[in-house]
Amino acid sequence: MSGYQLAENVSLAGRNTFRVPARTAMMADVQRADALGELFEFAMLREGPVMVLGEGSNLLFADDYPGVAICLAMAGSRIVRDDGDSAVVRAEAGMNWNDLVAWTLGRGLCGLENLALIPGTVGAAPIQNIGAYGVEVGEFVEAVEAFSRDTGQVKRIAAADCGFGYRDSLFKREADRWVVTALELRLPRRRELRLDYAGVKEELAAMGVTEPRAVHVAEAISRLRTRKLPNPALLGNAGSFFKNPVLPDAEAEALAAEHPGLPHFRGGDGRRKLSAAWMIEACGWKGYREGDAGVSAQHALVLVNHGKATGRQLLDLARRIADSVRERFGVQLEPEPRIVGADFRP
Numbered sequence: 293m294s295g296y297q298l299a300e301n302v303s304l305a306g307r308n309t310f311r312v313p314a315r316t317a318m319m320a321d322v323q324r325a326d327a328l329g330e331l332f333e334f335a336m337l338r339e340g341p342v343m344v345l346g347e348g349s350n351l352l353f354a355d356d357y358p359g360v361a362i363c364l365a366m367a368g369s370r371i372v373r374d375d376g377d378s379a380v381v382r383a384e385a386g387m388n389w390n391d392l393v394a395w396t397l398g399r400g401l402c403g404l405e406n407l408a409l410i411p412g413t414v415g416a417a418p419i420q421n422i423g424a425y426g427v428e429v430g431e432f433v434e435a436v437e438a439f440s441r442d443t444g445q446v447k448r449i450a451a452a453d454c455g456f457g458y459r460d461s462l463f464k465r466e467a468d469r470w471v472v473t474a475l476e477l478r479l480p481r482r483r484e485l486r487l488d489y490a491g492v493k494e495e496l497a498a499m500g501v502t503e504p505r506a507v508h509v510a511e512a513i514s515r516l517r518t519r520k521l522p523n524p525a526l527l528g529n530a531g532s533f534f535k536n537p538v539l540p541d542a543e544a545e546a547l548a549a550e551h552p553g554l555p556h557f558r559g560g561d562g563r564r565k566l567s568a569a570w571m572i573e574a575c576g577w578k579g580y581r582e583g584d585a586g587v588s589a590q591h592a593l594v595l596v597n598h599g600k601a602t603g604r605q606l607l608d609l610a611r612r613i614a615d616s617v618r619e620r621f622g623v624q625l626e627p628e629p630r631i632v633g634a635d636f637r638p
Contacts, residue, residue, distance in 0.1 A: 294324075294327065295323055295324040295326065295327025295330075296320050296321060296323065296324075296327045297320070297321045298318060298319070298320050298334075299318070299319045300317065300318050300319075301317065301318075302315065302316050302319035302361070303315055304316055304345075304348070304353060307345055307347075307361075307363075308348030308351050308352075308353055308530075309347065309349045309524035309528060310348075310353070310528045310529060310530055310595075310597050310601075310603065311524075311528035311597055312352070312353050312528070312597060312606065313602065314353035314355065314356050314357065314632075316343075316356070316357040316360070316361040317356075317360070318359070318360045318361070319360075319361050320360055320361070320362045321363045321365055322362055322363065322364050322365060322366070323365050323366065324366065325364075325385075325437075325439060325446055325474070326446070328439045328446075328473070329444045329445070331360075331362070332439075332444065341358065341360075341468075342359055342360045342362060342441075342468075343357060343359065343360070343361050343362065344361075344362045344363075344364065344415070345361045345362065345363050346363075346364070346385075346386075346412055346413035346415055347388070347411060347412050347413055347416075349411035349412040349416070349524065349531065350412060350416060350420055350530055350531075350628065350629045350630060351530065351629055351630050351632060352530065352606060352607060352627075352629050352630070352631050353603045353632050354604050354607050354631055354632060354634035355603070355604075355632070357632060363386075364384075364386040364471075364473065365386045366384040366385055366386045366387075366473065366474075367384050367386040367387040367388075368383070368384050368387060369381060369382065369383040369387060369392055369395050369396075370382055372476070376481075377480060377481060377482070378478055378479060378480045378481060379399075379478070379479060379481075380434050380476055381396060381476070381477045381478075381479060382474055382475070382476050383475050384414065384473070384474050385413060385414055385415025385472050385473050385474055385475070386413055386414070386415065387413060387414045388412075388413060389407075389410055389412050389413060389414055389416070389417055389422075390408060390409055390410065390411075392404070392414055393405070393407060393408050393409075393510060394408075394510075396477075396479055397506055397510055400481055401481060402479060402480050402481065402482065402485075403427075403431070403432045403479040403480060403483065404427075404429075404432070404479065404510075405485070405506040405509040405510040405513065406424060406425040406426060406427035406486055406489075406509065406510075406513055407422060407423070407425075407427055407429060408509075408514045409513065409514045409517045409518070410422055410424060411531060414475050415472040415474075415475070416472075417429045417475060418430070418433060418436045418454060418456075418461055418463060418472060418475055419461055419463040419464050419467075419472060420460075420461070420464065420628070421456045421458070421460055421461050421464075423458075423459070424513070424517075425489040425492060425513055425516075426486045427486055428456070428458075429477075430451070430454070430456030432478060432479055433451040433454060433456070433475065433477060434450075434476040434477060434478040435448050435451060435476045436449045436451075436454055436463070436472055436474075436476070437449075437472070437473050437474035437475070437476070438463065438470040438471060438472045438473060439470070439471040440469060440470060441468070441471070442469060446473060448476075449462070458535070458538060458559070458565075459535050459628055485504060485505075485506065485509055486509075487504070487509065492509065492512055492513065492516070495512040495513075495515055495516055496508060496509070496512050499511065499512060499515075519590075520590055520591050521588070521590060521594060522588050522590055522591075522594060527588075527596050527597070527598070528596060528597030528598075528599075528601075529588065529594050529595060529597065530595070530628075531593075531594060531628070532568075532569075532591075532594060532628055533593060533595045533610060533627055533628060533629060534568045534572070534613075534614070534625045534626065534627060534628060535627070535628050536557075536565040536568045537565070537566050537568060537623050537624070537625060537626070538559050538563050538564065538565050538566075539563060539564060539566060539623070540562060540563055541563065541564055544556050544563075544564035545564075547566065547621065547622070548566075551574070551621065553570070554566065554567065554570055554571070555567040566623065568593055568617075568625055569591060569592045569593040571617045571620070571621050571623065571625075572587070572592040572593065572613055572617060572625075573592040574620070575613070575616040575617055575620055577592060578591075580609075582605075582609065583598075583600075583605065584597060584598040584600045584605070585597065585601040585602075585605040585606045585608075585609045586598055586601075586609070587609075587613070595609060603632075603633070604634070607634055607636070610627060610636070611636070611637075611638070613625070614636075
């Protein structure tokens with residue numbers, strides 16, 4: 293069994309940033325992508341499901357996992373092509389995402405600065421098409437390397453075939469088929485910085501930066517995220533729990549007219565994003581706590597575990613929040629994290 297190690301009945305409490313109790317029937321720590329073929333043959337013999345687990349920063353375990361949890365330990369990054377104006381960077385799936393952001397900035401490459409301090413691994417980034425402060429990772433993807441359970445082979449998938457959308461991708465829609473093993477990003481050395489998202493220019497000014505560079509933007513956004521979002525190391529959470537809903541322009545404008553102050557942003561293709569956080573806060577949930585399950589007092593989008601909350605308790609709270617938003621605003625909220633062991637809508 294070269295390239296991976298197996299263990300049975302493993303606790304997942306330390307493998308998810310909500311820090312909820314859960315166990316997996318089997319854990320596989322994988323050191324090489326070429327070991328996945330043999331591993332999946334073994335998993336299939338067990339006739340159980342398979343889940344790829346990164347840092348657990350985008351998961352809510354509502355129950356134990358009855359199959360094989362795969363943890364990809366491959367890490368590292370390198371420049372594979374460089375034409376002077378831009379470079380293609382390859383990063384392995386197990387690398388910490390923020391470490392990659394810092395690594396690229398340290399080599400004079402731009403693009404990922406707005407995505408600083410997002411928790412999780414490189415492998416999770418294209419699955420969720422992670423985004424923050426007006427930027428999505430899909431804008432810079434050259435290709436994604438992924439293991440196909442259909443063929444048992446690792447395939448390089450061009451960005452155009454990855455199906456990127458708002459917090460969405462081919463790999464998320466076909467989670468039972470693909471295991472992301474590496475990411476290739478084309479990053480420029482010069483680009484127009486995106487500073488229009490609320491708070492960024494003000495933070496740069498507070499830092500005394502008058503001519504910002506990408507590294508300054510990354511620092512400003514790291515400071516903003518640190519102030520606005522609770523640290524998962526101190527308070528269990530998975531960041532934003534709900535997606536910002538996207539509606540056609542006319543519907544969004546009508547809703548904003550009915551509820552003055554509701555923020556809405558252009559989402560492209562005649563659609564607008566509405567602020568889920570604003571609606572949740574308007575329904576009175578910010579800072580709410582019931583037992584150890586609650587909503588952050590820093591940001592209404594963030595569900596938190598104050599200590600001993602279970603995944604079921606957090607899921608029940610999320611459903612109630614979504615129900616209240618639907619009743620008041622007529623908008624259905626959808627979760628960002630993957631929910632394991634239950635459906636969001638029971």
